[in-house]
Amino acid sequence: MKSGNLSRRKFIASTSAGAAGAMLSNAIPAFGSLNGGAASELAINGGTPVRTDGWMDWPIWDPSDEESMLTLLRSGNWYRGDGHKCEEFESKYAQLIGARHVVATASGTTALIAALHTLGVDAGDEVIVSPYTFIATYNVVFNQKALPVFADTNQETFTIDPGKIEERITDRTRAILPVHIFGLPADMNRILAIAKKHNLSVVEDACQAWLAEYDGKMCGTLGDLGCFSFQNSKHIPSGEGGAIAGDNDEVMDRCFAYHNCGRPHGATMAGLRNYHIRGSNKRMTEIQAEILLSQMGRARADADKRLENALYLDSKLKDIPGIIPYKLADGATRSAYHFYPFRYKSEYFDGIPREQFMAALDAEGIPSYSGYGKQYFDGLIEDAIGSRGYKRLFSAGRLNRYREEIRNLPENDQLTREGVMLFQNMLLAEQKDMDDIINAIHKIYENRSQLT
Ligand SMILES: Cc1ncc(COP(=O)(O)O)c(C=O)c1O
Numbered sequence: 001m002k003s004g005n006l007s008r009r010k011f012i013a014s015t016s017a018g019a020a021g022a023m024l025s026n027a028i029p030a031f032g033s034l035n036g037g038a039a040s041e042l043a044i045n046g047g048t049p050v051r052t053d054g055w056m057d058w059p060i061w062d063p064s065d066e067e068s069m070l071t072l073l074r075s076g077n078w079y080r081g082d083g084h085k086c087e088e089f090e091s092k093y094a095q096l097i098g099a100r101h102v103v104a105t106a107s108g109t110t111a112l113i114a115a116l117h118t119l120g121v122d123a124g125d126e127v128i129v130s131p132y133t134f135i136a137t138y139n140v141v142f143n144q145k146a147l148p149v150f151a152d153t154n155q156e157t158f159t160i161d162p163g164k165i166e167e168r169i170t171d172r173t174r175a176i177l178p179v180h181i182f183g184l185p186a187d188m189n190r191i192l193a194i195a196k197k198h199n200l201s202v203v204e205d206a207c208q209a210w211l212a213e214y215d216g217k218m219c220g221t222l223g224d225l226g227c228f229s230f231q232n233s234k235h236i237p238s239g240e241g242g243a244i245a246g247d248n249d250e251v252m253d254r255c256f257a258y259h260n261c262g263r264p265h266g267a268t269m270a271g272l273r274n275y276h277i278r279g280s281n282k283r284m285t286e287i288q289a290e291i292l293l294s295q296m297g298r299a300r301a302d303a304d305k306r307l308e309n310a311l312y313l314d315s316k317l318k319d320i321p322g323i324i325p326y327k328l329a330d331g332a333t334r335s336a337y338h339f340y341p342f343r344y345k346s347e348y349f350d351g352i353p354r355e356q357f358m359a360a361l362d363a364e365g366i367p368s369y370s371g372y373g374k375q376y377f378d379g380l381i382e383d384a385i386g387s388r389g390y391k392r393l394f395s396a397g398r399l400n401r402y403r404e405e406i407r408n409l410p411e412n413d414q415l416t417r418e419g420v421m422l423f424q425n426m427l428l429a430e431q432k433d434m435d436d437i438i439n440a441i442h443k444i445y446e447n448r449s450q451l452t
Pocket of ligand 1: 107108109110133134136137179181205207208228229230231240241242
């Protein structure tokens with residue numbers, strides 16, 4: 001083992017949670033003294049990488065699933081009307097997350113569309129949305145011909161800042177759509193209180209938050225409805241897939257009906273004529289459900305492993321100047337870690353841009369992702385609000401104010417420049433593999449002068 005490596009291992013053993021606070025204060029500490037100022041050539045410049053082993057592939061499946069998949073294939077019962085896999089999945093997922101009802105859908109996007117539609121989000125309405133999210137959260141609001149109104153992000157928690165919500169509420173606002181991004185629970189107590197005060201619905205975008213917890217309850221079960229994704233990269237994957245969770249019988253019957261072409265469903269719609277409400281086809285297939293029934297089996301153990309490794313990373317990374325791990329929002333009890341997020345402060349790294357830091361990290365054998373950009377400037381907002389329909393639905397004055405609002409998201413803008421995420425499958429490895437991550441970041445910090 002190279003001496004540089006040895007000293008980085010020593011760094012891991014020698015740093016303590018107690019030393020952390022001081023390290024992240026205003027002054028840039030002489031951190032190198034902890035390991036004797038280890039000098040080592042960065043891999044991006046031709047040095048030996050900290051890690052040469054790869055990371056585990058995703059998704060993971062159990063070969064014992066092959067027989068049941070083959071049986072399903074040969075049965076030809078791939079549609080939920082001809083089988084019971086979707087129903088079985090709905091009941092087991094409801095049990096897993098502690099919801100009274102679950103409706104399985106084709107995807108997370110279709111789950112969100114069905115949820116917003118069922119709660120009455122209609123053309124010309126406004127929905128308060130977290131700007132720091134996958135683009136689907138914006139798209140589902142546009143799908144309803146409503147306006148996604150962004151409340152700024154709390155950059156420490158990566159989630160919507162409840163203190164910024166009320167200033168964005170208008171007489172058109174119908175719902176709040178908080179996102180538990182990366183599995184980090186949004187500050188639901190404050191969001192639910194605001195919703196109650198203004199008589200708004202709350203749809204949780206829990207598409208990255210399986211088994212995340214807020215106040216001891218599962219994310220996706222706190223608002224009026226919660227939506228999940230089971231797309232291939234997700235912790236419970238089935239290629240594509242989604243679910244809506246909720247406790248209200250009537251609302252959930254209507255979600256089911258909407259996702260099944262408007263056909264009445266359940267006791268609360270008994271006796272209604274066949275196509276009594278508007279609907280769509282957003283059904284999950286039996287094939288998706290079969291995969292999910294198997295994938296759900298490993299979800300709890302995987303979640304515990306990710307948590308264990310994430311807490312270990314927290315305890316070590318916070319001691320490296322300029323690396324600020326996520327903070328849980330008030331009341332949040334457990335993240336799902338769809339990514340392990342931290343903020344990179346380039347001023348502690350002699351001004352080296354985030355992208356260069358990430359390239360150096362990648363060369364050390366640690367891949368990362370820069371997260372979401374300023375998507376409200378990508379063109380989709382103008383594409384929507386410049387359209388004939390939106391000009392009919394909203395006054396020119398409102399649309400101009402809206403354009404101003406998206407220029408006033410300072411914390412979100414900063415987060416889009418500073419976020420760095422580690423992939424969820426990396427958190428399924430062992431503690432020694434987490435040490436590679438810590439050592440690689442520390443090596444870059446110590447040898448940052450090689451990048452300028
Ligand atoms: C935060 C968030 N919302 C919504 C979605 C949409 O889910 P799907 O891709 O299953 O349609 C995703 C998927 O990545 C997501 O991450």
